[in-house]
Amino acid sequence: MGTNPVMDKSMSTTESDLNNANTATVTQPDDRDQLTLEQIAATDNFKSETHDALYQESPIINVKNFNLWYGSKQALFNINMPIAEGQVTALVGPSGCGKSTLLRSVNRINDLIDGLHIDGEMDLNGAPIYDKSVDVIELRKRMGMVFQKPNPFPMSIFENVVYSLRIDGERNKGVLEEVCERSLRGSALWDEVKDRIHESALGLSGGQQQRLCIARAIAAEPEVLLMDEPCSALDPIATGKIEDLVEELRGEYTILMVTHNMQQASRASNYTAFMYLGRLVEYGPTRDIFTNPHLRPTEDYISGRFG
Amino acid sequence: MSTTLTEPNNKPALPRETIRQSMSSRKKTRGNRGGRSLLAKGEPMLWLTGGGLIVAVVMIIALLALVIVQGMVTFWPKHVDQFVLKNGTVHMGEITRDDTYKPEVGVLDSLPAEVQTDIANNEGWAHRELVRTGNFDLTNSHFHWVEDFYIESRSQPQWATVIERNAWGRFYGMPKAFMIDGKVVADTPEGTWAEFLKHHDQVRERWHVRRALEKHDIGYESRKIDDARLELKSAKIEHGVDSPQYRDAQTNYDAVDAEVNVAYGKIREKINALNAENDKYQLVMVTTQGQEKQLGLADVVRAYQPNQIGFGSKLGIYVSRWWEFLTDEPREANSEGGVFPAIFGTVAMTLIMSLMVVPFGVLASLYLREYAKAGPMISAVRIAINNLAGVPSIVFGVFGLGFFCYVVGGTIDEVFFKASLPNPTFGTGGLLWAALTLALLTLPVVIVSTEEALAAVPGSMREGSYGCGASKWQTIRRIVLPRAMPGVMTGAILAMARGAGEVAPLMLVGAVKLAPELPIDGVYPFLHAQRSFMHLGFHVYDLGFQSQNAEAAKPMVFTTTLLLIMIVAFLNLFAIWLRARLRRKFVSSQF
Ligand SMILES: Nc1ncnc2c1ncn2[C@@H]1O[C@H](COP(=O)(O)OP(=O)(O)O)[C@@H](O)[C@H]1O
Ligand SMILES: [Mg+2]
Numbered sequence: 001m002g003t004n005p006v007m008d009k010s011m012s013t014t015e016s017d018l019n020n021a022n023t024a025t026v027t028q029p030d031d032r033d034q035l036t037l038e039q040i041a042a043t044d045n046f047k048s049e050t051h052d053a054l055y056q057e058s059p060i061i062n063v064k065n066f067n068l069w070y071g072s073k074q075a076l077f078n079i080n081m082p083i084a085e086g087q088v089t090a091l092v093g094p095s096g097c098g099k100s101t102l103l104r105s106v107n108r109i110n111d112l113i114d115g116l117h118i119d120g121e122m123d124l125n126g127a128p129i130y131d132k133s134v135d136v137i138e139l140r141k142r143m144g145m146v147f148q149k150p151n152p153f154p155m156s157i158f159e160n161v162v163y164s165l166r167i168d169g170e171r172n173k174g175v176l177e178e179v180c181e182r183s184l185r186g187s188a189l190w191d192e193v194k195d196r197i198h199e200s201a202l203g204l205s206g207g208q209q210q211r212l213c214i215a216r217a218i219a220a221e222p223e224v225l226l227m228d229e230p231c232s233a234l235d236p237i238a239t240g241k242i243e244d245l246v247e248e249l250r251g252e253y254t255i256l257m258v259t260h261n262m263q264q265a266s267r268a269s270n271y272t273a274f275m276y277l278g279r280l281v282e283y284g285p286t287r288d289i290f291t292n293p294h295l296r297p298t299e300d301y302i303s304g305r306f307g
Numbered sequence: 308m309s310t311t312l313t314e315p316n317n318k319p320a321l322p323r324e325t326i327r328q329s330m331s332s333r334k335k336t337r338g339n340r341g342g343r344s345l346l347a348k349g350e351p352m353l354w355l356t357g358g359g360l361i362v363a364v365v366m367i368i369a370l371l372a373l374v375i376v377q378g379m380v381t382f383w384p385k386h387v388d389q390f391v392l393k394n395g396t397v398h399m400g401e402i403t404r405d406d407t408y409k410p411e412v413g414v415l416d417s418l419p420a421e422v423q424t425d426i427a428n429n430e431g432w433a434h435r436e437l438v439r440t441g442n443f444d445l446t447n448s449h450f451h452w453v454e455d456f457y458i459e460s461r462s463q464p465q466w467a468t469v470i471e472r473n474a475w476g477r478f479y480g481m482p483k484a485f486m487i488d489g490k491v492v493a494d495t496p497e498g499t500w501a502e503f504l505k506h507h508d509q510v511r512e513r514w515h516v517r518r519a520l521e522k523h524d525i526g527y528e529s530r531k532i533d534d535a536r537l538e539l540k541s542a543k544i545e546h547g548v549d550s551p552q553y554r555d556a557q558t559n560y561d562a563v564d565a566e567v568n569v570a571y572g573k574i575r576e577k578i579n580a581l582n583a584e585n586d587k588y589q590l591v592m593v594t595t596q597g598q599e600k601q602l603g604l605a606d607v608v609r610a611y612q613p614n615q616i617g618f619g620s621k622l623g624i625y626v627s628r629w630w631e632f633l634t635d636e637p638r639e640a641n642s643e644g645g646v647f648p649a650i651f652g653t654v655a656m657t658l659i660m661s662l663m664v665v666p667f668g669v670l671a672s673l674y675l676r677e678y679a680k681a682g683p684m685i686s687a688v689r690i691a692i693n694n695l696a697g698v699p700s701i702v703f704g705v706f707g708l709g710f711f712c713y714v715v716g717g718t719i720d721e722v723f724f725k726a727s728l729p730n731p732t733f734g735t736g737g738l739l740w741a742a743l744t745l746a747l748l749t750l751p752v753v754i755v756s757t758e759e760a761l762a763a764v765p766g767s768m769r770e771g772s773y774g775c776g777a778s779k780w781q782t783i784r785r786i787v788l789p790r791a792m793p794g795v796m797t798g799a800i801l802a803m804a805r806g807a808g809e810v811a812p813l814m815l816v817g818a819v820k821l822a823p824e825l826p827i828d829g830v831y832p833f834l835h836a837q838r839s840f841m842h843l844g845f846h847v848y849d850l851g852f853q854s855q856n857a858e859a860a861k862p863m864v865f866t867t868t869l870l871l872i873m874i875v876a877f878l879n880l881f882a883i884w885l886r887a888r889l890r891r892k893f894v895s896s897q898f
Contacts, residue, residue: 145774
């Protein structure tokens with residue numbers, strides 16, 4: 001187990017001069033670039049093809065040997081994945097491959113599901129996420145989450161944005177107003193709604209609602225921003241705005257984003273992880289994944305030959 | 308060239324005949340298939356479902372129409388007819404209804420031959436009318452059947468007068484004379500009536516003042532003496548007869564007693580003065596049988612000559628009767644006067660019930676839906692709750708009486724109202740226990756609709772809230788409950804509709820035929836939840852089935868029913884309006 005390169009930085013540094021994937025995993029067969037999807041899907045502890053560039057980054061989240069079951073159905077298989085601080089990481093892969101599941105495991109919002117159980121570890125800044133002593137509520141406050149469908153609460157725009165402060169009992173009007181403006185500016189919505197922040201959030205357009213949800217997610221200044229296909233329910237113009245926003249938020253926040261859309265991944269992210277049937281197949285800098293993937297199935301998927 | 312373009316001949320042209328044939332044959336096949344399977348067309352189901360709806364709608368409309376029409380006409384002043392019978396008897400009154408019946412053989416035999424043949428020609432059926440003749444104090448009956456074959460002549464006398472009285476029911480007769488202070492001041496119908504109109508309002512005004520004195524002022528004084536007596540008694544129970552406390556209470560009681568007696572005397576004096584003044588005015592009436600009757604003007608609620616007044620006056624009487632009905636207290640064993648205490652009791656009971664059942668039901672469904680882990684236990688609880696809705700309501704009444712009144716109320720009396728025992732305070736039926744019993748009865752309705760509403764709150768809302776780091780309770784309070792509020796309102800509406808119309812359990816836990824006092828009034832502590840109360844539903848039952856004067860009470864049944872329906876509808880409309888306002892908050896422009 002200790003041979004896993006994702007976890008073993010020292011080993012990967014020694015191998016960093018070798019840019020070929022064959023050497024990245026020691027225990028895999030030599031013809032690793034000839035692996036087919038069927039073979040990957042048949043391996044329960046598949047060792048992901050993780051590019052060396054990732055080991056140069058300092059990880060804010062570290063996923064180690066992570067498995068997850070919905071009842072008796074396993075949805076994630078032995079995921080090892082460091083997530084680079086201050087960067088945008090995109091999760092791509094065909095529907096049902098477990099992208100959302102992985103994302104939702106990070107802030108433990110999956111805990112709400114009956115019959116779910118996990119195995120393995122996850123760290124946030126070195127502190128375990130899955131541990132009995134962890135206060136889940138506090139943990140979630142350190143991460144913001146944006147969902148596939150915009151889900152503003154049926155309250156005013158203002159109340160939506162300051163929701164996480166409200167539940168912490170913040171009453172100071174000045175603080176709340178300041179946070180509201182900062183967050184709305186952060187999500188590039190301020191100019192559009194500044195005259196009606198006390199009107200219902202449900203009156204906004206879909207794209208505005210999604211940016212409101214982003215504002216809500218960044219209001220508590222989280223360490224990580226989790227986004228699950230934030231544009232899939234939006235029209236192209238709104239999508240463009242969200243992508244620009246992600247561009248602006250990069251550096252300030254670590255963003256882990258699920259996307260269905262290859263162009264979006266290539267435009268908006270620094271790192272891309274390709275998942276298939278609950279396995280992390282290949283993970284590396286977006287440029288490399290799109291232009292020079294190490295594994296055949298990745299190339300097939302990226303070029304649209306399946307999925 | 309051009310021909311080839313317009314008429315492409317490369318395709319073998321089909322003769323027109325063939326085309327038509329193939330088309331018609333296709334049509335036939337389709338028709339055949341339709342004929343083979345009627346259900347495939349869907350039309351029969353349309354008729355069946357539509358028919359079901361129509362039957363339901365027609366029944367509802369018929370019921371409402373019956374209640375509305377009957378309820379609306381009750382107060383309209385009717386003509387007064389005078390019947391002179393062949394044997395010389397005279398009846399005068401309003402025709403209430405008529406029917407055809409088969410006279411008994413003995414009666415038939417006594418009739419003249421030609422009448423007998425008439426009836427025989429009509430297959431033995433004869434016609435008769437029920438006349439409300441009133442004058443119960445003189446004739447010992449309110450109604451008389453008048454058979455057609457006994458009638459010598461009928462007429463509508465111009466001066467036939469209907470008098471509604473404080474007691475004894477209606478009086479039908481002609482004005483004869485008017486007396487003031489024992490002196491006759493008018494002895495023609497016109498003169499008498501002019502005098503009546505001149506003095507009636509003043510006299511009634513004095514009568515109202517007197518009633519208020521009797522009710523409020525005397526009530527106030529007797530409450531004072533009651534309180535003093537209770538204090539005395541509790542001093543005796545707690546400290547014994549030899550204690551200084553008891554002696555103090557005794558002194559206090561004596562002082563209050565003296566004071567109250569003086570006050571009583573003053574009030575009596577006032578009342579006597581008013582009575583003496585009113586007694587001066589007497590109206591002398593004569594019935595069609597020639598009996599004279601002297602009526603104190605103060606006892607006349609309303610009097611009119613229906614045969615000579617016009618539409619406008621009739622409308623005035625109609626409105627004033629409705630007004631009296633809505634705002635006054637009942638008289639004559641509930642068959643006349645108003646139903647205000649019943650309206651008041653119904654509304655108060657329904658509102659208190661809603662105030663109790665909604666929070667209770669919401670808490671229960673929150674636990675069931677949000678906290679409890681799904682499993683056989685929770686399913687069993689849910690089934691039990693749903694079945695609670697099917698338990699006959701009288702069973703709830705029995706439970707309410709046994710548990711709330713006797714156990715809970717009895718304990719409260721033991722602890723807090725020892726002095727007034729053995730008279731129960733809370734240990735008997737009352738507004739609070741009735742509302743609680745009905746709250747229990749309507750609880751399933753609220754739980755079911757609240758649970759549905761909770762289940763309908765989108766998961767994305769909860770996730771959004773949890774994603775912001777909210778705890779479970781914060782999510783429920785800030786997101787789930789507001790979203791489910793319209794559904795909760797639906798539950799409240801259904802519960803109110805059910806509760807306001809329920810009668811059976813109320814008979815056991817506090818609804819009474821005639822409540823001496825309203826359950827809410829101006830005396831501290833304002834809401835007297837222990838008091839028994841009147842209820843429109845119970846009032847309907849009482850009028851329809853318990854009244855000695857059933858025939859006169861029957862029209863009131865419809866009016867009261869109409870009123871009950873209107874109150875329920877009004878309460879519902881209010882709740883629906885509230886729900887619509889809540890819903891508007893949750894309508895997104897987007898999705
Ligand atoms: N709540 C759940 N209960 C059971 N199975 C689930 C649940 N959510 C997702 N799954 C299953 O887990 C797998 C991964 O789902 P998901 O993470 O939503 O995929 P993706 O987001 O990549 O489309 C799918 O096969 C899906 O059917
Ligand atoms: Mg998904």
